[in-house]
Amino acid sequence: MGNKNNETGGASKRTMKKALLYAAVIVFCVIVISPLVIVFSSSLRTPGNQTSPLNLFIEFSGASYAQAFSNMNYPMELLNSIMTTAGSVLCIVIFSTMAAYPIGRIKSKTAKFLYYFFISGLIIPSQMVIVPIAQTLNRLGIPNTRFTPMIMFITCSLPFSVFLFSGFMKGVPVEIEESAYMDGATLPRRFSTVVFPLLQPAIVSCVITQGLWIWNDYFYPMVFISKKAQYSLPVGMLQFLGDKENPAQWNVLFAACVLCALPLILVFLALQKQFVNGIAAGAVKG
Amino acid sequence: MAKTSKKGVKNYTSPVFTRRMYYFLIPALAFFLIFWIYPVLQLFYYSVTDFNGINYDFDFVGMKNYARVLSNGTLTNSMKNTLIYAVMTVCISNIIGLAVAMILNTKIKMKGLFRTCAYFPALFSAIVVGFIWSYVYMPGAGMIANLITMVGGDGAAFNPLGNYKTALFAIAMVEIWKGFGTTMIIYLAGLQTVDESLLEAASIDGCTQWQQIKWVKLPLISSTITINVILSVISGLKAFDYSFIMTNGGPGKSTKTLMFQVYETAFTDQKMGRASAFSVLAFAFIILITVLMLLYMNKKEVEL
Numbered sequence: 116m117g118n119k120n121n122e123t124g125g126a127s128k129r130t131m132k133k134a135l136l137y138a139a140v141i142v143f144c145v146i147v148i149s150p151l152v153i154v155f156s157s158s159l160r161t162p163g164n165q166t167s168p169l170n171l172f173i174e175f176s177g178a179s180y181a182q183a184f185s186n187m188n189y190p191m192e193l194l195n196s197i198m199t200t201a202g203s204v205l206c207i208v209i210f211s212t213m214a215a216y217p218i219g220r221i222k223s224k225t226a227k228f229l230y231y232f233f234i235s236g237l238i239i240p241s242q243m244v245i246v247p248i249a250q251t252l253n254r255l256g257i258p259n260t261r262f263t264p265m266i267m268f269i270t271c272s273l274p275f276s277v278f279l280f281s282g283f284m285k286g287v288p289v290e291i292e293e294s295a296y297m298d299g300a301t302l303p304r305r306f307s308t309v310v311f312p313l314l315q316p317a318i319v320s321c322v323i324t325q326g327l328w329i330w331n332d333y334f335y336p337m338v339f340i341s342k343k344a345q346y347s348l349p350v351g352m353l354q355f356l357g358d359k360e361n362p363a364q365w366n367v368l369f370a371a372c373v374l375c376a377l378p379l380i381l382v383f384l385a386l387q388k389q390f391v392n393g394i395a396a397g398a399v400k401g
Numbered sequence: 402m403a404k405t406s407k408k409g410v411k412n413y414t415s416p417v418f419t420r421r422m423y424y425f426l427i428p429a430l431a432f433f434l435i436f437w438i439y440p441v442l443q444l445f446y447y448s449v450t451d452f453n454g455i456n457y458d459f460d461f462v463g464m465k466n467y468a469r470v471l472s473n474g475t476l477t478n479s480m481k482n483t484l485i486y487a488v489m490t491v492c493i494s495n496i497i498g499l500a501v502a503m504i505l506n507t508k509i510k511m512k513g514l515f516r517t518c519a520y521f522p523a524l525f526s527a528i529v530v531g532f533i534w535s536y537v538y539m540p541g542a543g544m545i546a547n548l549i550t551m552v553g554g555d556g557a558a559f560n561p562l563g564n565y566k567t568a569l570f571a572i573a574m575v576e577i578w579k580g581f582g583t584t585m586i587i588y589l590a591g592l593q594t595v596d597e598s599l600l601e602a603a604s605i606d607g608c609t610q611w612q613q614i615k616w617v618k619l620p621l622i623s624s625t626i627t628i629n630v631i632l633s634v635i636s637g638l639k640a641f642d643y644s645f646i647m648t649n650g651g652p653g654k655s656t657k658t659l660m661f662q663v664y665e666t667a668f669t670d671q672k673m674g675r676a677s678a679f680s681v682l683a684f685a686f687i688i689l690i691t692v693l694m695l696l697y698m699n700k701k702e703v704e705l
Contacts, residue, residue, distance in 0.1 A: 247441070
């Protein structure tokens with residue numbers, strides 16, 4: 116802080132304060148992280164090792180991982196997760212930047228109404244509408260495949276994404292577009308070559324926030340997918356539901372948990388800065 | 402040219418931004434109307450039928466579903482649980498999130514490491530988090546029970562999920578553990594917009610650190626507080642995951658939230674008509690809470 120305290124004893128008092136602050140933060144972080152450390156340490160044991168998980172890192176073996184890997188059909192689930200997440204996020208970015216274009220640019224009551232119309236979708240919980248949605252899909256003749264949940268991922272992401280992009284659209288200078296118009300650019304061209312590239316920070320934010328929940332969502336895949344080969348990673352975890360209260364299965368269960376979370380952890384560690392900025396930008400600027 | 406309506410509101414501003422732009426809405430609007438708004442409207446229709454979710458040969462039953470939902474106590478029970486859950490998660494995750502953000506916003510070393518630690522749980526799927534915390538809460542062999550035994554307590558007696566008085570608080574803690582990191586990151590970004598010179602001026606004027614926080618920082622980040630509270634209220638009212646994964650609504654009815662009750666009525670009991678009536682009432686409740694909160698937050702933000 117900018118507190119320039121030069122009284123006698125002020126310096127040592129400040130060091131004390133600082134030490135206490137560090138202690139508090141470290142203790143807090145340890146409490147937050149400890150379940151994850153224990154889970155990781157247990158996952159490295161052989162499936163039969165049933166000593167208390169609190170004895171950290173007493174054994175290093177890949178046996179639990181091997182078992183979890185084959186129980187989960189990991190490569191298939193990973194591929195399904197990647198395909199649905201990437202496909203959904205791509206569609207979300209395209210659809211919602213397009214929708215935000217007139218909403219953010221045109222100053223009319225219609226545009227304002229549409230803005231609030233989309234945002235209002237935020238408060239509708241998925242569980243509430245899941246049966247009518249299933250019926251609608253049925254009536255439209257859309258079969259239950261690994262791609263069916265994508266429809267709902269896209270739809271559910273629209274309220275937030277349209278909100279995000281409409282907010283950012285105001286930061287894209289109108290003059291640039293006007294000069295593009297003078298140069299004879301058509302509307303689609305103006306959108307794709309002038310406006311869209313300037314929305315890049317918002318696109319990063321959208322990809323990260325929406326990608327995160329879609330990757331981790333188990334609800335829509337659980338309802339729409341019945342074939343095991345079509346499972347994504349989180350819904351594949353449901354098969355372990357019975358193991359969570361059975362200490363004999365913990366090592367394999369925890370290995371499965373780590374395997375399920377691992378891809379996202381790696382992405383996060385590689386793109387930490389983008390994650391932090393993206394999450395904040397979505398909420399602060401919007 | 403720009404047309405101006407009677408009230409002086411420009412309907413479209415220039416030849417550059419014409420009504421043709423509305424065509425860009427088509428894909429998003431199509432998805433939104435077909436897969437979100439239309440199903441919501443269908444709920445009203447199903448709510449007056451005895452539809453079971455599978456057989457389309459259903460009858461109209463009038464207001465019977467509503468009467469049933471209101472009289473059998475499931476609605477009031479799950480409203481109460483949802484409110485307690487939402488209030489707990491909103492208050493605690495915002496207080497912790499803001500406090501940690503304020504500490505990390507000072508000149509502290511290893512800021513990045515602490516931030517990563519606090520945010521890390523947000524990366525995990527709710528289902529993985531549910532499994533991990535089932536272990537943490539497990540009586541006897543679980544993490545907390547083990548720690549209690551280590552310091553000489555009775556670890557076998559520790560069973561937060563098995564007691565109807567504590568189960569709801571226990572699953573709310575899980576949500577807070579997973580969610581406060583995101584809240585914190587948003588607060589950090591808000592705090593970084595606070596002008597350092599204002600804080601220096603305040604400290605020269607003799608403000609203590611508490612006074613600086615109360616009179617300078619909090620008012621300046623009031624819009625961040627608003628957005629964080631709104632986001633956490635919305636997700637709190639949707640509470641479903643941990644009731645579904647960890648407690649299955651139990652013990653008794655103690656962790657049945659609105660959305661868990663809807664899911665159970667529709668899928669386990671196969672009473673889609675009743676679930677729809679329940680949803681309509683739950684929806685009214687969610688809208689009411691959201692609107693009240695928005696009005697209150699707007700007022701607060703102006704005051705600050």
